[in-house]
Amino acid sequence: MTHPLLLGVRHHGPGSARAVRAALDAASPAAVLIEGPPEADALLPLAADDGMRPPVALLAHAVDDPGRAAFWPFAEFSPEWTAIRWALAHGVPVRFIDLPAAHSLAMRQEETAGEPEENPAESAHTAGEGAAPEDGGEETDIHGTAEAMRVDPIGALAQAAGYDDPERWWEDVVEHRTAREDDDSHAPFAAVAEAMAALRETYDHGGHGSDLVREAHMRLKLRAARKEFGDAVAVVCGAWHVPALARKTTMAADKALLKGLPKVKTEMTWVPWTHRRLSRHTGYGAGIDSPGWYAHLFSAPDRPVERWMTKVAGLLREEDHMVSSAHVIEAVRLAGTLAAMRGRPLAGLTETTDAVRAVLCDGSDVPLDLVRDRLVVGDVLGEVPEAAPAVPLQRDLARQQRSLRLKPEALEREADLDLRKETDAAKSRLLHRLNLLGIRWGEPAAGRSGTGTFRETWRLRWDPELAVRVAEAGVWGTTVLSAATAKAQARALEAAALADVTALAERCLLAGLPDALPVVMRALADRAALDADVGHLAEALPALVRSLRYGDVRSTDTAALAEVASGLADRICVGLPPACTGLDADGAAAMRTNLDAVHGVIGLLPDAGRQTLRWTAVLRRLADRDTVPGVLRGRAVRLLLDDRRLADDEAARLMALALSAGTPPADAAAWIEGFVGGASGGGMLLIHDERLLGLVDAWLTGVPTEAFTDVLPLLRRTFSAYQPGVRRTLGELVRRGAPGAGRPGAAAHSGPHTPGFGPGLDETRAGAVLPVLRLLLGTAEADGPNDNDLTTLRGVTR
Structure with missing residues (x-):
C-alpha cells in the first residue's frame, strides 16, 4: 500500500x-x-x-x-x-x-x-x-x-x-x-x-x-x-x-x-x-x-434463495401450516422467474416475499406477517462476555439471572410463577424489584391458571435500552436488593398522597424489601393520620389489604401493616355516612367505586368479624338515609342483599319506597343504577327474583312521558352492561308478564305461573336426569328414582 x-x-x-x-x-x-x-x-x-x-x-x-x-x-x-x-x-x-x-x-x-x-x-x-x-x-x-x-x-x-x-x-x-x-x-x-x-x-x-x-x-x-x-x-x-x-x-x-x-x-x-x-x-x-434477511445473505452466500425458502417452510411448519418440499421447490422457481422478469441479477427480498405469499401462504398476508416478524426482521439477541466492564448493579443482575435460569430473550414470552416454590418466588421478587427501579423487563399479566395470590404471570421481553436503565439505577445501590430498598425509602419520604404510600407498601411486599417497610410504614401512618378525606382513605385500604394477603403467601411480617389497615377501616366506618351526604352525580359515582372496593376487602382484615359488623351497620345507614344519593343507597341495599344481611322482603320494601310515585324519576333511576347497574350480576338478580323485576317494570311503565327522556340515558347505561343473553331473558320475562308484575308485595311464586313454564316439578321428566345428577354428586347408584333423589333435585333446582 x-x-x-x-x-x-x-x-x-x-x-x-x-x-x-x-x-x-x-x-x-x-x-x-x-x-x-x-x-x-x-x-x-x-x-x-x-x-x-x-x-x-x-x-x-x-x-x-x-x-x-x-x-x-x-x-x-x-x-x-x-x-x-x-x-x-x-x-x-x-x-x-x-x-x-x-x-x-x-x-x-x-x-x-x-x-x-x-x-x-x-x-x-x-x-x-x-x-x-x-x-x-x-x-x-x-x-x-x-x-x-x-x-x-x-x-x-x-x-x-x-x-x-x-x-x-x-x-x-x-x-x-x-x-x-x-x-x-x-x-x-x-x-x-x-x-x-x-x-x-x-x-x-x-x-x-x-x-x-x-x-x-x-x-x-x-x-x-x-x-x-x-x-x-x-x-x-x-x-x-x-x-x-x-x-x-x-x-x-x-x-x-x-x-x-x-x-x-x-x-x-x-x-x-x-x-x-x-x-x-x-x-x-x-x-x-x-x-434477518441481511444476516441470511451474509451467512449463506451460496444458494441463498433455496436456503431462505427452507427457513420459511420450517417456521410455517412449526406454526402448523401445511408446507411440503414441493411448495419450497415451486417457491424457489417463482422467485427466480420474478427476478428474471424484473431484470434483477438475483432474487431479492421483494421476489422471495412475493413467492412466499403466493406459494407457501396461499395468497394470505396473515402467515406472511409471521414470516416478516420472525425471519425478515428476527428476534436474535446477542451476548456479551462476562469480562466486559459493567456497573456493579449489572453484574448482580446477571448473577441472579444465571442462578434463577431467567435468561433475557428478545422474543416476548410468558412466565407462570408458583410462589409456593422458592425459585419462582425469587423470580417474582427480582422482577418486582426491577420494576420498582424502572427496569421494566417484565410486565404483570392476567394469569391463565387460577386467581389465588400464590400465582403470578409475567410477560417478559429484554430490550437493549434496559442496559441504560440499569446504569441509571446504579446510583441507588450496587445490588438489585439494596438499590430497590434505597429507592423505595426515598419514594416513601417524597410521596404526598396516602394512596401513593399504600401502593408503595404493596410493591415493597411484592418485591420482598423488609428493610424498606419500616420507613414506608412510618410514612403511611403519618399520611393516614393527617388525611381526613374519607375518599382517600377508601382508596388506600384495598391496597393495604392486598398487601396483607401477599405477606401471608410470602411469609412476610405484616403486623404493623395490619394495625394501620384496621385503623383505616375504623375511620372509614365512622366518616363514610356523612361523606356520602349531598354529593353530586360525579362525586356519587366516585364514592360508589370506593364503596365497592372497601366492601370487597373488609372481610379480609385480621379482625374481620368486628369490622364486618361495623360495615354492615354503615351500609344499613346509607340505605335508609334520604340525603344520600340514590346510586349509593341502591348499591348499599344490593351489597347487603348479596351478603344475606338483608331479607328479601326488606329489599323489596326499600325498592318500592325508592320507586314510589313521590320519588323524582332521575333519583329513582339512580337507585336502580346502584342496585342492579353495571356488570355486577344485577341482570341475573332480576331474572331470578320476580318481585324485584315486577317492581322495576311497574315503575318504568309509570314514568311520565316528559320525564322518561331525562332518565333514559341512565337506564340505558344500567341495562346495556348486561350480557346479551341476560337482556334477552329479561325481555322474554317482561313480554310474557312476570308473576306479580305491578304488585309490589306479591310472593315470588304466588299467582299464575309464567306462560311457557310448568306450575311445579314434573317428577317423571326430572327422573331422567337423576343418574347424571348422582354421578356429579358422587352418590351411590340406584335402580331408579326415589324420594331422596327427588328431594335432592328439588334442592338443586331451588
Missing part, C-alpha cells in the same frame, strides 16, 4: 462486509481505523472473546447522568464488525477514529437543553449518533423521535440509475455481489467513493453540520496513524465521509473546528443488541428494513 485505503461502506450491509474482508485480505494493512468512539479502543479485544456473539452494541453514557447515553450497534454482517474481527485475528492494531463520545453526548445535551422532555432520563439516542446520511442514519432517541434527513445519497444514486426503490438498487449493486466477482477487490469502493464525491460537491455536508466536526477529528486520527504506521493504513467508514477524508486540509484548520467543544465524563461498555432494534421501524435511525 502506497496510500491509505479508504473503504466507504453502508453500515449493516452484508455485501459491504464481504467486500471489506476481501479488500483487507488483499491489502494486508499495518493498522485498521474504524468509524466509532475512541473511548472504546480498550474494549475492542473483547470482540474476539468466545462469549461475544453479535448483534451487540457499544454503550456510552455520562457518568453523572447515565440516562444521557448513546449506542453504536454491530451485527455479524456489519462491515465495521468484520474489520474488527479481521484485525484481531491477524494481530493488526485496530482503533476508532470518530468524534469521542465525551463530546458527542455533551453536544447532544446542549442541543436538547431548551427542548421540553417528558422524562429527561429517557433522552438516550441510538448510534450512529449524528449518523451520516449514507447509513440511512439519523440521530434518534430511544423512543424513535428522529430528525428528518436532509439528503438521502442512496436514494439519489438509485434515482440516477433508474430505480424507484433505493433498497432494491443497493441490493442489486452491492448486496448480491460477491468478492469473487471482482478481480480488483478495491474496485467497488473506488466506484462508491467517486459517486459520493459527486454528491458531496453538490450537497456539501448534506444538511448535517456536525459531520464537519466529526470528519475533522477523523482526519487528525488518520494523520496520527500514518505517522505511526506509514501509509499502510485502512479506514472503514461510512461512504459519505470518504471524500472528506481524502480531501487535503491543514492540521491547524482541523484543530480549529474542534476547539471549544463541550465535554462530559463518560463510561463505555458492550451490551447485547437485537435484530429488531437494528430495524429502522423500531426507531434506530441508521437502521435497515430487513436485518
Whole structure:
C-alpha cells in the first residue's frame, strides 16, 4: 500500500462486509481505523472473546447522568464488525477514529437543553449518533423521535440509475455481489467513493453540520496513524465521509473546528443488541428494513434463495401450516422467474416475499406477517462476555439471572410463577424489584391458571435500552436488593398522597424489601393520620389489604401493616355516612367505586368479624338515609342483599319506597343504577327474583312521558352492561308478564305461573336426569328414582 485505503461502506450491509474482508485480505494493512468512539479502543479485544456473539452494541453514557447515553450497534454482517474481527485475528492494531463520545453526548445535551422532555432520563439516542446520511442514519432517541434527513445519497444514486426503490438498487449493486466477482477487490469502493464525491460537491455536508466536526477529528486520527504506521493504513467508514477524508486540509484548520467543544465524563461498555432494534421501524435511525434477511445473505452466500425458502417452510411448519418440499421447490422457481422478469441479477427480498405469499401462504398476508416478524426482521439477541466492564448493579443482575435460569430473550414470552416454590418466588421478587427501579423487563399479566395470590404471570421481553436503565439505577445501590430498598425509602419520604404510600407498601411486599417497610410504614401512618378525606382513605385500604394477603403467601411480617389497615377501616366506618351526604352525580359515582372496593376487602382484615359488623351497620345507614344519593343507597341495599344481611322482603320494601310515585324519576333511576347497574350480576338478580323485576317494570311503565327522556340515558347505561343473553331473558320475562308484575308485595311464586313454564316439578321428566345428577354428586347408584333423589333435585333446582 502506497496510500491509505479508504473503504466507504453502508453500515449493516452484508455485501459491504464481504467486500471489506476481501479488500483487507488483499491489502494486508499495518493498522485498521474504524468509524466509532475512541473511548472504546480498550474494549475492542473483547470482540474476539468466545462469549461475544453479535448483534451487540457499544454503550456510552455520562457518568453523572447515565440516562444521557448513546449506542453504536454491530451485527455479524456489519462491515465495521468484520474489520474488527479481521484485525484481531491477524494481530493488526485496530482503533476508532470518530468524534469521542465525551463530546458527542455533551453536544447532544446542549442541543436538547431548551427542548421540553417528558422524562429527561429517557433522552438516550441510538448510534450512529449524528449518523451520516449514507447509513440511512439519523440521530434518534430511544423512543424513535428522529430528525428528518436532509439528503438521502442512496436514494439519489438509485434515482440516477433508474430505480424507484433505493433498497432494491443497493441490493442489486452491492448486496448480491460477491468478492469473487471482482478481480480488483478495491474496485467497488473506488466506484462508491467517486459517486459520493459527486454528491458531496453538490450537497456539501448534506444538511448535517456536525459531520464537519466529526470528519475533522477523523482526519487528525488518520494523520496520527500514518505517522505511526506509514501509509499502510485502512479506514472503514461510512461512504459519505470518504471524500472528506481524502480531501487535503491543514492540521491547524482541523484543530480549529474542534476547539471549544463541550465535554462530559463518560463510561463505555458492550451490551447485547437485537435484530429488531437494528430495524429502522423500531426507531434506530441508521437502521435497515430487513436485518434477518441481511444476516441470511451474509451467512449463506451460496444458494441463498433455496436456503431462505427452507427457513420459511420450517417456521410455517412449526406454526402448523401445511408446507411440503414441493411448495419450497415451486417457491424457489417463482422467485427466480420474478427476478428474471424484473431484470434483477438475483432474487431479492421483494421476489422471495412475493413467492412466499403466493406459494407457501396461499395468497394470505396473515402467515406472511409471521414470516416478516420472525425471519425478515428476527428476534436474535446477542451476548456479551462476562469480562466486559459493567456497573456493579449489572453484574448482580446477571448473577441472579444465571442462578434463577431467567435468561433475557428478545422474543416476548410468558412466565407462570408458583410462589409456593422458592425459585419462582425469587423470580417474582427480582422482577418486582426491577420494576420498582424502572427496569421494566417484565410486565404483570392476567394469569391463565387460577386467581389465588400464590400465582403470578409475567410477560417478559429484554430490550437493549434496559442496559441504560440499569446504569441509571446504579446510583441507588450496587445490588438489585439494596438499590430497590434505597429507592423505595426515598419514594416513601417524597410521596404526598396516602394512596401513593399504600401502593408503595404493596410493591415493597411484592418485591420482598423488609428493610424498606419500616420507613414506608412510618410514612403511611403519618399520611393516614393527617388525611381526613374519607375518599382517600377508601382508596388506600384495598391496597393495604392486598398487601396483607401477599405477606401471608410470602411469609412476610405484616403486623404493623395490619394495625394501620384496621385503623383505616375504623375511620372509614365512622366518616363514610356523612361523606356520602349531598354529593353530586360525579362525586356519587366516585364514592360508589370506593364503596365497592372497601366492601370487597373488609372481610379480609385480621379482625374481620368486628369490622364486618361495623360495615354492615354503615351500609344499613346509607340505605335508609334520604340525603344520600340514590346510586349509593341502591348499591348499599344490593351489597347487603348479596351478603344475606338483608331479607328479601326488606329489599323489596326499600325498592318500592325508592320507586314510589313521590320519588323524582332521575333519583329513582339512580337507585336502580346502584342496585342492579353495571356488570355486577344485577341482570341475573332480576331474572331470578320476580318481585324485584315486577317492581322495576311497574315503575318504568309509570314514568311520565316528559320525564322518561331525562332518565333514559341512565337506564340505558344500567341495562346495556348486561350480557346479551341476560337482556334477552329479561325481555322474554317482561313480554310474557312476570308473576306479580305491578304488585309490589306479591310472593315470588304466588299467582299464575309464567306462560311457557310448568306450575311445579314434573317428577317423571326430572327422573331422567337423576343418574347424571348422582354421578356429579358422587352418590351411590340406584335402580331408579326415589324420594331422596327427588328431594335432592328439588334442592338443586331451588
